[in-house]
Amino acid sequence: MPMQTELLHGTLEVLILKTLSWGPMHGFGIGKWIGQLSGDELRIEEGSLYPALYRLEKKGWIDASWGLSDNQRRAKFYRLTAEGRRQFLKNSDIWSSFAQAVARVLSAKQQPAS
Amino acid sequence: MSTPLWRRYLRFFGPDPAADVDDEFAFHLEMRIEELRAQGLSPTQAREEALRGFGDIQHVKTICRTLAEEREHAMRRTQWWSDWRHDLRFAVRQLTVSPLLTAVLVVTIALGIGSTVAIFSVLNAVLLRPLPFADSDRLVFVYETWRQFRSGSASVGHFHDWTEQGTVFDQTAALTRATFNLSGGGEPERVSGARVTPGYFRVLNVPPTAGRVFTEADLTGDARVVVVSHGLWQRRFAGDLSLVGRAITLNGQTHTVVGIAGPENNLTQFSPQLWAPLVFTAEQRANYGSHSFTVLGKLKAGVGRDAAQVDMERVTRGIAEREPRNMEGRSVNVQRYDDIILGDVRTPVYVMLAAVVIVLLIGCANVVNLLLARATTRGREMAIRAAIGGGRWRIVRQLLTESVVLSVLGGIAGVGLAYVGIPLLVTYGPRIVPRLQDAGLHPEVLWFALAITLVTGVAVGLVPAIRASRGNLATMLRDGSRSSLPAVGRDRLRGGLVVCEIAVAVVLLVGAGLFIRSAWRLQHVPLGFDTKGVLNARVALTPRYATDDAVADAFRRMLEQARAVPGIQHAGASTGVPLTGGGPDASMQVEGKPFDLGTAPSPAIRLITDDYLEAIGMRLIRGRTMRSEDMAPGAPPVVVINERLASMAWAGEDPVGKRLSTWTHAPDVPEWREVVGVVGDVRSFGPDTPPMPELFLPYTQPPPLAWAAFQRSMALVVRTANDPGAYTSSLRAAVRSVDATLPLYEVLTMEDAIGADLAGPRFNTWLLSLLAMAGLLLAAVGIYGVIAYFVTQRTSEIGLRLALGATPRAMLVMVMRHGAMLALTGIAIGLVGSLAATGVVETLLFETTPTDTPTYVAGGLLLFAIALLACVVPAMRAVRINPMRSLAES
DSSP states (O other), X not given: OOBOOOOOHHHHHHHHHHHHTTSOEEHHHHHHHHHHHTTTOBOOOHHHHHHHHHHHHHHTSEEEXXXXXXXXXXXXXXXXXXXXXXXHHHHHHHHHHHHHHHHHXXXXXXXXXX | OOOOHHHHHHGGGSOOHHHHHHHHHHHHHHHHHHHXXXXXXXXXXXXXXXXXXXXXXXXXXXXXXXXHHHHHHHHHHHHHHHHHHHHHHHHHHHHHHSHHHHHHHHHHHHHHHHHHHHHHHHXXXXXXXXXXXXXXXXXXXXXEEETTEEEEOBXXXXXXXXXXXXXXXXXXXXXXXXXXXXXXXXXXXXXXXXXXXXXXXXXXXXXXXXXXXXXXXXXXXXXXXXXXXXXXXXXXXXXXXXXXXXXXXXXXXXXXXXXXXXXXXXXXXXXXXXXXXXXXXXXXXXXXXXXXXXXXXXXXXXXXXXXXXXXXXXXXXXXXXXXXXXXXXXXXEEEEHHHHHHHHHHHHHHHHHHHHHHHHHHHHHHHHHHHHHHHHHTHHHHHHHHHXXXXXXHHHHHHXXXXXXXXXXXXXXXXXXXXXXXXXXXXXXXXXXXXXXXXXXXXXXXXXXXXXXXXXXXXXXHHHXXXXXXXXXXXXXXXXXXXXXXXXXXXXXXXXXXXXXXXXXXXXXXXXXXXXXXXXXXXXXXXSBOOTTEEEEEEEOOTTSOSHHHHHHHHHHHHHHHHTSTTEEEEEEESOOTTSOOOOBOOEEETTSXXXXXXXXXXXXXXXXXXXHHHHTBOEEEEOOOOGGGGSTTOOOEEEEEHHHHHHHSTTSOOTTOEEEESOSSXXXXXXEEEEEEEOOOOTTXXXXXXXXXXXXXXXSOOTTHHHHTTTEEEEEEEESSOGGGGHHHHHHHHHHHOTTOOEEEEEEHHHHHHHHHHHHHHHHHHHHHHHHHHHHHHHHHHHHHHHHHHHHTHHHHHHHHHTXXXXXXXXXXXXXXXXXXXXXXXXXXXXXXXXXXXXXXXGOSSOOTTOHHHHHHXXXXXXXXXXXXXXXXXXXXXXXXXXXXXXXX
């Protein structure tokens, strides 16, 4: 059962940027990669994915062009821009330290001393 | 489910975010359905499952579309700005490529814009800004008319009847000009002021700077109170607020300052400096025969000038029924305040504005021609731009950017010129122009400058830009930059521009010519007296000189002192001297002839001393001048009249020895005086006003209450052998020896008085001539440019002709003929245009009609000569063309 996770905008954006750092990909592929990489823990809903892609495009972190998919269909491919790469490097650090901090809190066994 | 073909083509017409979102989502659903089918779901299940991921798919589409459109928008804006930045950078680079050409263009535009902005600042300050009074459009003057005089003073009786019986006024006021000797605390000085009824400040409704203005309470008793003008307060009292409540000495009497008026009350340098209450006696209120008050009114809201006129006529008819004798030939005239205050300056200001706009237009035509010439040499560049995908609009925009950059540079320089020029206009402009001193680079003037700059930029750039964008790529590239075929259309356009330039230059030249001719005539009008070597200065005695004898004695002693000064040949005095203001007049009865008040002559009355007519230099025509015997006590009553009065009263007769009566104690009891002499007419009101009838009485024989009417004031006039200005201190000493508290004022030589009188027309002429010179110069540059271009274009043709045996002289004639044709066409159009245009200046001209033939001929010839001169240089170049080289080059 894939987890129905409401992801924070920022988290999803970082995930998208990460995915695109390997190369151009269309929306369907992005969603699928994120799902696979999370061990099918994260099922990205299309209703969140596409607005996030358009937001990133508007911010100029990614841009898009039409191309052909593996099965020879016309698809809109997204690609990291230079600005997007810069933002990804910046935000991924922030996000991993944030996630580690959250994990530490959640896995704590003792009540902190007051 | 693939993208319909037509939709792909749609993208040729620009991005389509809505279609993109649809396509993208369709692709996603397709892929997802395939994936789910592969997991074994039925088509319907797979589709439902795929759609579930989107939630409300329409909502998601809307969000994505909106984001895409916003992005599209932002990109377009960025593109737009970067295009402009690019255009701008390119334009600046283009301008630096040929700095000389750029400088010529900028200077031309700067001159046009600068002069236009300067004149507009005057127009703005003088005419456009509302008068500084609340509801100033409701202010009117109410005049009594008399015969042809449309704006005469009113009697006290009229003022009260108009006020009480009229139904159109909120407020009314009466005023009369009065001057005061202000003494104590420094040099005594003569201050020009007014006596006003309390309504005056309510009509104008300007709050006082300090203290209060008059109220009805100031009319009772003999409370001597005054309101001091802002200007006088600043100048004489150093802006000291403690002046309010203090006492100052006016005409030797103590007055209390109750308030300082707001600065708005002073529209010109001739506005009152001081106000005292005007109090009417019961006797004055019943007077309908003595007309010496100016009546101001503030109309009720919504009442127009015409309605007020009707109402005043109604009241005045009532007066005429009660006072038929006093109302002979009289009626009423209501005039808007701004028409009276600004009416005389409207035409000159607008004429000047028209003149500077013409200069600007001529300048613009030159700029267009130069840009056209440059556009030709840049034909290749434009063709390449078009070839590499610069749309027509992009090329137009690029060229417009260049011309706007030019005009902005010119505009900035022009505003700089205006900044320098406006103070000159204010300093040398006629002083009678109200609010001229307010002219400056106010915000509205700067907005105007910006608007005119942008309009200029677009106007001069548009034609060359459109022409350039129309360039044919193939022919341009094939022919190279030096097109061997003359571009006939372009030549015609350039020729047409020059013809227009010359035409408007002719209008300007003819206009200036008319002013010059008028000013010359004005300058050479015989004034009727000898102006050289004459100094005059006014003295007004205080009420301490209570009797007629005391007044006469004081002036006699002053003149005795003056006559003792070496170098002074004649010394006399008169209550009124030519060119320095009017004076009261009175109707006159001739002995032995029927008297009709409505038609009787009404000469200006002057009280004079012996030696005055000699001092001022009037010509004696018949009889004798005033002698010292006439001034002796008990001498028989005598009078000297001028020619104009002689011809009115005794046409065809010798007036000497005849008798007349004027300004008597009782209306119906004549007091006869014998005419002893006739003097030549003098243009007392300046060269542009015909002589008036005048009558001179010995100052020792004043009519009843005359000294009060003349404010106990006379102008001392001395005739000197050399520079009259040098005798000012002698005159001052002469006055001080009699009474040290008396100020000497209006001290000026007759030459200066004439100069001041002619200052307005002289300034207009000077300014218009300057503008005409500028226009002429620009037109010459324009025709020079076109002919030079003409020769350049035909270098190979001329070379060929010379090689085939044509004489250089024939080539010279060909070029000159081309220039002459352009010039003549322009001049012909311009002369016709002048006939139509110069009518507006008719009222500004003196004894010169707007169709004055010599001016037209001279203007046309001058322009033709200058135009030919401008053609000579390029024509000579045509002659010197080396056939071999020009052919080799082409």
